[in-house]
Amino acid sequence: MGFKAFRIDRDDKAQGGVRAGFVTMDEGELDAGDVLIRVVCSSVNYKDALAATGRERIVRRLPCVGGVDLAGTVVRSAAPRFQPGDAVIATSYEIGVAHHGGYAELALMPGGWVLPCPAGLDLSEAMAVGTAGLTAALAITRMEDAGLKPERGPVLVTGASGGVGSLAIDMLAGRGYEVVALTGKAETSDWLRSLGATRVMLRDELALDTVRPLDKAVWAGAIDNLGGAVLSWLLASTKPTGVVASVGLAADTVLNTTVMPFVLRGVSLLGIDSVYAGFGVREKAWARIAADLRPRHLASIAREVNFEALPEVFESLVAGGSRGRTVVRIASERQNKDET
Template sequence: MPTFQAFYVTENADKTFSNQIIERSTDDLPAGEVLIRVKYSSLNYKDALSSIGNRGVTRNFPHTPGIDAAGIIEESSSDEFSVGEQVVVTGFDLGMNTAGGFGQYIRVPARWVVKLPRGLRLKESMIFGTAGLTAALCIDKLLQNELTSDKGKVIVTGATGGVGTMTVMILAKLGFHVVGVTGKPEGEVFLLNLGAKEVISREAVNDQSGKPMLKGIYAGCVDTVGGNMLATILKSMQYNGVVSICGLVQSPELPTSVFPFILRGVSMFGIDSSECDLEWRKKMWKNLAKKWKPKGIQNIIKIVTLKGLSKEIKKILKGGQVGRVVVRL
């Protein structure tokens, strides 16, 4: 069986974690109906956590992270897929407790695999990756609940991160007035270039007044942050405002009341791209390949090899990543 290179995280005797690039055999990979030769992956915050031994992401080490992978089928025992087909795998257990996309091969269950839709190249699919899929699911939920561009502003928190970047670009493509929130000095120019109409600081959405309600400003929101920022935005939603939430980088706590929901009819939806319905997942990938595909997505990426991953992992853990990091295998 083929040997291949993989980014390998190991636990040391002193309970610290280190990584190296090693040679592995496809015989070492877990069971699954589909063997995929990985061409591209991408770096997500969850990958960085796995790389430093976070047990909430990965229980057992040594391990190869990478929750995203795009490549070509090498072997298949599934009637759904044929050798040579281009495919995408994101989420499920990939890169968490199943050897992930930071290796040149993965073996996974067929139900995790989506055929690459027309209009999308393998590299482009990893510019989107889990971040783009999550953004698409968040936006689709807003649209399902009758949010339209004429109803008002849509605010996006964590706007320079992976999900935030993709959300800003897609919403701008769809004609929405996007307000991006960032704490990065370089974030304003970056977000305006993506299509945001306004950029505000984190402090502007960190209400400490204790008031149960604030002036209604936003018709929609995609929140990747949680905590008091989300609570502030909920108090600042217009009547019948719609909020999609998908992250908790500030806090999993939500210090709010029921007032936004019962006095202004605000709706809030949690989004999980890891285990979401397969048909919804396929629909979103088709949208990303066609009508939702922003122009200029090639301009927001940095491409690295396995050798460059360690540096980028340190950067994303410090909150310094802007845009998307694509890993070329």
């Protein structure tokens, strides 16, 4: 029996040389894997929107079902860790980029890419967190391992209105940190405060063209989604032995800085990789997401849309017209249980 999927295909006449839309597939078209999953939910990341709209060359193999995140129930498994009916999640790796992803009613995944849905989170909540929340949790864990504590001082989160940023603010505030949000969207200020930000800074108010090698030391830590000049400024204004986690490159891939923050203040710059992070690292992060890093405001951060709304969501996201997270409802959990 066929199933519905949102697939990205080659089209040399379309933007970026790709076109995307709903198709009917059969199980034989899926990529190799050990765990067959009936998908309940996926999510929309900026990466997903760029891939589906042809804005960037994200997808490395065409055709490819989009969606780097998925959550659902096991239909069958050759991996002994899973049994039919188990609630599971899978995020990043090659999913939605070089392996058919989460925008389909069925997904076949390598067993090493699949995790049990953490106790205390349902499938929709897991996708409200998704790769964005995993990235935030990995950053916070690495920063705390490097010595960050609430009493050290304020932590800045850049790209604050996005998925990673909003979840990071919620998680950090829940841990007792003084969190400052940096955003380019003034209209989100009240919302960011409701998530736990004690102060909101606007990006266009920064004098990024006059940043000195060492500026006034303000931040005990930072989670940066932007890169470029903002990251240079952050490094120059971080306190001695402070920690900065680089998680994104939404503004620029180029970093112009000096060694002075590192050798005169002992600042640490941590690179956060949520795509190929190892299984044990992911397990630890998801355990924290379901416990001490559990977001307190998921209902405010995430909205849910039905499968058919995907194209509209992509366009809104690349145009900068969305905030937080978007969960895509592929099928109801009741329907999955009945069919498994």
